[in-house]
Amino acid sequence: MATQEQGTARRALLGAAVLGATATAVGLPATAHAATGPRTHTGGLKSLPVPTIIGHRGASGYRPEHTLGSYQLALDMGADIVEAGDLVPTKDGHIVCRHEPEIGGTTDVAQHPEFKDRKRTKVLDGVTVTGWFTEDFTLAELKRLRAVERIPANRPHNTLYDGRWEIPTFEEVLKWQDEQTRKRGKQVWIYPETKHPTYFRKLGLGLEERVAKLLRKHGKDRKDSPVILQSFEPSSIQRLDKLVGNPLVVLLDAADSRPWDFVESGDPRTVADLITPKGLKEIAGYAQGIGPTLNLIIPRDADGRLTKPTTLVRDAHKAGLILHPYTMRNENPFLPADYRKGTDADGYGDVFGAYRTYFATGIDGVFTDNPDTGVLAREDFRRNR
16 A cells, blocks of 8 residues: 555656756756755656657557557657556456447457447446447457557558457556566556546446556556556546555646546536646645646647647646646647648648647656657757757
8 A cells, every 4th residue: 555655755756856857858957846846866767768758559650559569669669658558447357458448449349240239328427428348348258359440530551450459458468568678678668547437436347456456466566666557537546546656647638627536526626726736736645747638738729729838837847746748649630730731631740840849848758649750859859959
């Protein structure tokens, strides 16, 4: 069980040690954050470059997401961390890696006539969703499916790999992490997320206890473990804080949105409340970082163009938190209008210019579907700062 002292130690490992490196990355004095948080450069995180490049669901810009093929390519492309696992449970209590519990858009389940009667309409975090859901399948049944590209209109080339990989379990990912660490001669990091934890807890399929059990089984439940845990629901991170010693990160959606556990519990606060100095101080009591949407770092106007950066980076750093915003993608539709080129849905824009702008805010890292682009953008930023 994580104690208050362990939480403080984790913040030193994941937070201010990286903040000091960030100050250098954006051309600030090395003491820029000295007055706002501890600067103990200890633990495995000091080996991670800053800004840290995080392979979002692997290298999902090039391979169907959340597959071992996507994870492997992310490492090959130089990602510092792989987001190996949006974690959802099966009917028989196993944890698998899918973007959402609904798998109609990420697997070939619709092509399996034996599962036709599993199609359901459910309410998922207040939204009506029709499809096939992991909690209605055993692990053995899910292993009969194969992954497909989730957004083929934007990534038609990825469909070449449809059907090649199966759905990985979280335990398989933990073993893959160890294998890759041995082969590469350096520690491989992963960044799994508990997905819709309140929804699954109400179904009797609590995620946190299952995740903690697997981490303990593989000796990866400590503060210096190369596994960072994240969730959009603060209560999930608070629960994990009591179960494991891993670094913890609270994900943050649009400013006017409410975490679903807040909705369920009647907490009236929105993300806008969580990113105030008071809200960030509260988060720092049980987590070591935040993962905000990029629009919370630099908002966009009605035309999709970037406006003035907010104070979130400064305020989070002052609270001793790191920032790993999401998500950088190369394709035009996902970029700020300032950096789009042409009108092709799958055409690339000036993504290097976008990276340069975001890196200049002092963020500690970024999730990206294209790790190779992120690595090159970091090299450019360091060379020209």
